[in-house]
Amino acid sequence: MPPKAPKSEYIETDTGNKVSRRSIILGTPHIILGGRTAIQTEACLRGDLHRLSSPSTSTSTSAPGGTSVIAPSALIRPPSRLHRGTYTYVAQKIGDHVLVGERAVVEAASIGNHVVIGAGAVLGKFCIIKDGVKVLDGAVLPAGMVVPSGSVVGGRPARIVGEVGEGWGMLPGSEGADLRERIRAIA
Amino acid sequence: MALSFPYLYISCPCASETTLPPVWPYSNRLSRENAEDDDEEDEKTFDPRNPRANYSLYPLEHLLFCEDCRQIRCPRCALEEVLCWYCPSCLFESPSSAVKTEGNRCTRNCFQCPICTSPLSVNALEKPDPRDLSWILSCPYCAWSSLDIGIRFDRPSAIAGQLLRMRNGGQPTLTRKERDGERDRRKRGDTNDAEEEDDHSWKQHKEIEDVDDHFSNIRAFYTDQLAETSASSPFGGNNEFGYGSPGALSRIMGLYSRAGRLSSHRPKDKIRPMREAFGEDEGVKLFDAKGEDEIIERMKSVGWEGTAKLEQQSWQNRDARFLSDLRPVPTLLRTKRARRCRTCRHILTKPESKVASTRYRIRLVALNYVPTMTLKPLVPSPAPPSAAPAVTAAPTPLPPTAPSINLQALPSLIPTQFLLTLHNPLFDPVRVTLATPARTPGRFGSKVTILCPQFDIGANTDMWDEALTDVAAGSSGSEPGPGAKSRGSAAGNQSQPTPGAAAALDAAKRARAAADFDGPVQAEAGKIWDSGRNWTTIVLEVVPANLDEESPSSKPNKSAATNNPGKHDSNPDEPPGETGLEEDEDVLEIPVFVRINYEADISSEDEDGPAADDAVIVRNKRGEKKVKRELAYWCVLGVGRISKIA
Numbered sequence: 095m096p097p098k099a100p101k102s103e104y105i106e107t108d109t110g111n112k113v114s115r116r117s118i119i120l121g122t123p124h125i126i127l128g129g130r131t132a133i134q135t136e137a138c139l140r141g142d143l144h145r146l147s148s149p150s151t152s153t154s155t156s157a158p159g160g161t162s163v164i165a166p167s168a169l170i171r172p173p174s175r176l177h178r179g180t181y182t183y184v185a186q187k188i189g190d191h192v193l194v195g196e197r198a199v200v201e202a203a204s205i206g207n208h209v210v211i212g213a214g215a216v217l218g219k220f221c222i223i224k225d226g227v228k229v230l231d232g233a234v235l236p237a238g239m240v241v242p243s244g245s246v247v248g249g250r251p252a253r254i255v256g257e258v259g260e261g262w263g264m265l266p267g268s269e270g271a272d273l274r275e276r277i278r279a280i281a
Numbered sequence: 282m283a284l285s286f287p288y289l290y291i292s293c294p295c296a297s298e299t300t301l302p303p304v305w306p307y308s309n310r311l312s313r314e315n316a317e318d319d320d321e322e323d324e325k326t327f328d329p330r331n332p333r334a335n336y337s338l339y340p341l342e343h344l345l346f347c348e349d350c351r352q353i354r355c356p357r358c359a360l361e362e363v364l365c366w367y368c369p370s371c372l373f374e375s376p377s378s379a380v381k382t383e384g385n386r387c388t389r390n391c392f393q394c395p396i397c398t399s400p401l402s403v404n405a406l407e408k409p410d411p412r413d414l415s416w417i418l419s420c421p422y423c424a425w426s427s428l429d430i431g432i433r434f435d436r437p438s439a440i441a442g443q444l445l446r447m448r449n450g451g452q453p454t455l456t457r458k459e460r461d462g463e464r465d466r467r468k469r470g471d472t473n474d475a476e477e478e479d480d481h482s483w484k485q486h487k488e489i490e491d492v493d494d495h496f497s498n499i500r501a502f503y504t505d506q507l508a509e510t511s512a513s514s515p516f517g518g519n520n521e522f523g524y525g526s527p528g529a530l531s532r533i534m535g536l537y538s539r540a541g542r543l544s545s546h547r548p549k550d551k552i553r554p555m556r557e558a559f560g561e562d563e564g565v566k567l568f569d570a571k572g573e574d575e576i577i578e579r580m581k582s583v584g585w586e587g588t589a590k591l592e593q594q595s596w597q598n599r600d601a602r603f604l605s606d607l608r609p610v611p612t613l614l615r616t617k618r619a620r621r622c623r624t625c626r627h628i629l630t631k632p633e634s635k636v637a638s639t640r641y642r643i644r645l646v647a648l649n650y651v652p653t654m655t656l657k658p659l660v661p662s663p664a665p666p667s668a669a670p671a672v673t674a675a676p677t678p679l680p681p682t683a684p685s686i687n688l689q690a691l692p693s694l695i696p697t698q699f700l701l702t703l704h705n706p707l708f709d710p711v712r713v714t715l716a717t718p719a720r721t722p723g724r725f726g727s728k729v730t731i732l733c734p735q736f737d738i739g740a741n742t743d744m745w746d747e748a749l750t751d752v753a754a755g756s757s758g759s760e761p762g763p764g765a766k767s768r769g770s771a772a773g774n775q776s777q778p779t780p781g782a783a784a785a786l787d788a789a790k791r792a793r794a795a796a797d798f799d800g801p802v803q804a805e806a807g808k809i810w811d812s813g814r815n816w817t818t819i820v821l822e823v824v825p826a827n828l829d830e831e832s833p834s835s836k837p838n839k840s841a842a843t844n845n846p847g848k849h850d851s852n853p854d855e856p857p858g859e860t861g862l863e864e865d866e867d868v869l870e871i872p873v874f875v876r877i878n879y880e881a882d883i884s885s886e887d888e889d890g891p892a893a894d895d896a897v898i899v900r901n902k903r904g905e906k907k908v909k910r911e912l913a914y915w916c917v918l919g920v921g922r923i924s925k926i927a
């Protein structure tokens with residue numbers, strides 16, 4: 095690899111998304127980026143996974159919402175299950191101002207707004223993360239776990255270990271807050 | 282877990298009050314009167330290493346603010362009120378009446394794994410014959426399933442009810458009616474042919490022995506006793522207050538009974554002590570050596586792996602020594618809570634009581650009243666003169682070659698400068714006074730100097746002002762510092778601060794103009810570094826302590842610590858050094874005392890009601906009536922970890 099990239103690492107789209115040239119995004123037609131979302135180095139988004147029997151239907155969309163950050167080496171893939179003999183992928187939804195930490199693996203069905211997912215956390219298949227949740231570093235959420243809004247979860251397997259403060263997400267620059275500044279700083 | 286620097290914790294002022302207003306207004310008046318005599322507490326420097334500090338330091342977003350007391354409120358000085366109970370797994374609300382009768386656990390399909398606490402999922406057990414479907418609870422984390430304890434369900438819904446009617450292994454439990462009938466039958470049987478049935482009935486009892494049976498037996502016995510004693514008796518009772526007295530019993534049983542209180546209306550003068558329970562049918566469980574042997578035998582056969590951990594046993598609500606005794610644990614409900622000020626009882630936060638809603642009806646969080654502080658290392662301006670033009674060009678990013686400061690390893694004894702930025706959330710300009718001890722408390726004192734301890738911050742006016750100012754100044758950088766210089770001065774001109782603030786801004790501008798001539802910008806004592814619409818940045822200089830040398834001022838503390846058996850100093854011969862460092866003693870934490878003064882618009886409360894203690898009504902130069910307000914508190918800046926001199 096050259097010591098310094100001649101071009102900027104990030105491609106900026108019309109809607110303000112910043113996508114690293116070194117990220118891995120598969121099945122782009124199935125992925126909707128909400129705008130002003132940053133996908134960093136070696137992060138991987140899998141939009142290519144869908145039901146094999148009917149590949150025409152776009153049932154499998156991985157959709158990070160607006161103003162979110164997918165940190166380096168994170169993996170986002172739609173949840174899947176064997177249902178009546180067919181292996182099915184289900185659409186995944188990620189809200190606004192979501193920070194997916196480095197090396198995190200996300201197979202959740204949905205993630206709300208103002209959610210922070212710690213580095214190395216694993217969100218099992220069909221997890222549902224409500225608004226204003228903090229997932230501690232290295233937490234492992236078993237498949238299907240529901241995390242109510244305002245909770246802090248951690249541990250392996252993850253349990254609710256606390257609550258975020260009432261001011262969660264209101265203080266600019268703090269955890270769970272508006273990520274616009276942070277995305278602006280990414281270059 | 283590794284600390285992430287920098288951080289800011291605010292010490293709730295209630296920490297200096299040794300007693301708080303009582304939870305219930307009518308209790309505990311005495312302690313309140315005693316609490317008036319510790320004013321000297323305020324004079325002391327706040328020590329973040331004091332064990333008590335742990336109970337008063339909070340991140341800003343966890344703190345609330347009472348508008349009536351004009352004071353910060355933390356979990357200690359606020360009261361909680363439960364608004365609703367809900368299950369965190371199915372997000373269904375439980376009415377409080379149900380919580381009282383059914384307990385604080387989900388009564389639907391939500392269970393946790395008895396092995397690992399992961400939420401269990403309900404899965405169909407597929408069989409060749411689709412008509413003979415059954416369902417099980419299974420753990421997606423550790424692969425435990427209810428088949429391990431021999432339980433499967435007929436329906437995928439109302440699992441809690443089905444589980445209640447099944448014991449481990451799949452046999453049905455007795456319903457209450459069946460239990461009562463069984464007991465009556467045995468009672469009659471015992472009187473008829475007690476001798477021949479003795480051994481047989483004992484075994485039968487053993488099999489159905491269960492906590493619920495036990496409770497129903499003892500309950501039935503005492504109900505009978507109450508009925509008997511309430512009938513007229515020849516002896517007058519004076520034993521009303523003993524444990525064995527009918528009154529006490531009916532009260533105690535009412536506590537645990539789901540079916541409500543037992544009737545206890547009977548003439549008071551005709552009480553006699555009741556007889557105690559005797560025998561299995563009356564709920565007495567005798568010690569049984571055979572049972573103990575059985576347990577030991579079972580341990581032998583299942584081995585260590587077959588026994589439950591203490592933690593796992595504690596999640597169960599009955600004795601469960603073996604893995605095969607464990608039951609799925611119903612999910613504990615959680616609550617949505619409102620908070621009130623403990624002093625004046627006004628509501629501070631009140632979320633909407635619907636479970637799905639994340640909105641608040643009332644939310645008085647401290648970060649709307651208290652300036653936020655952010656700390657950044659001041660990257661030394663590049664010294665060579667060739668770099669000077671780069672500084673004047675506004676949006677230039679910092680050169681990548683500039684030495685960055687690693688907060689996890691601050692060099693000892695090397696003066697390091699930090700930029701401390703305060704954002705004002707109030708709609709009035711404020712004057713901030715910062716104070717900090719010259720040496721941080723503790724064995725290794727670091728020297729701290731705030732170059733500009735008193736300064737003004739502009740009001741938090743309309744967001745658009747800043748945006749427009751940005752455009753006017755032609756600067757897009759949001760980084761406060763030398764790069765944003767032109768923007769800072771422009772903002773100072775437009776935001777119309779108080780005369781004091783304007784003077785400070787002018788001074789800063791002049792300082793910077795001078796600095797421009799000299800080349801790189803230097804921090805100057807008594808001058809702010811930069812400012813904008815509602816923020817001001819000052820410089821903080823720190824000389825991190827030498828971790829090989831204890832500061833002399835900490836000696837008295839050390840001797841105090843020697844008395845404390847838990848401290849490191851229990852071994853006085855040990856030289857301070859690698860081994861002599863206590864946990865996180867190398868973390869540089871600076872206690873800062875913050876005082877905020879400002880003049881606010883008069884509210885209707887201040888005009889007619891008696892004003893709060895600190896409210897002084899003044900007239901400003903334009904003749905408007907203003908109320909003077911002050912807020913003061915300690916906070917702790919976690920700067921970084923000091924590295925040892927190599």
Ligand SMILES: [Zn+2]
Binds near residue numbers: 358
């Ligand atoms: Zn408090």
Ligand SMILES: [Zn+2]
Binds near residue numbers: 369370371387
């Ligand atoms: Zn539930």
Ligand SMILES: [Zn+2]
Binds near residue numbers: 424
């Ligand atoms: Zn498990």
Ligand SMILES: [Zn+2]
Binds near residue numbers: 347349350351624626
């Ligand atoms: Zn109050």
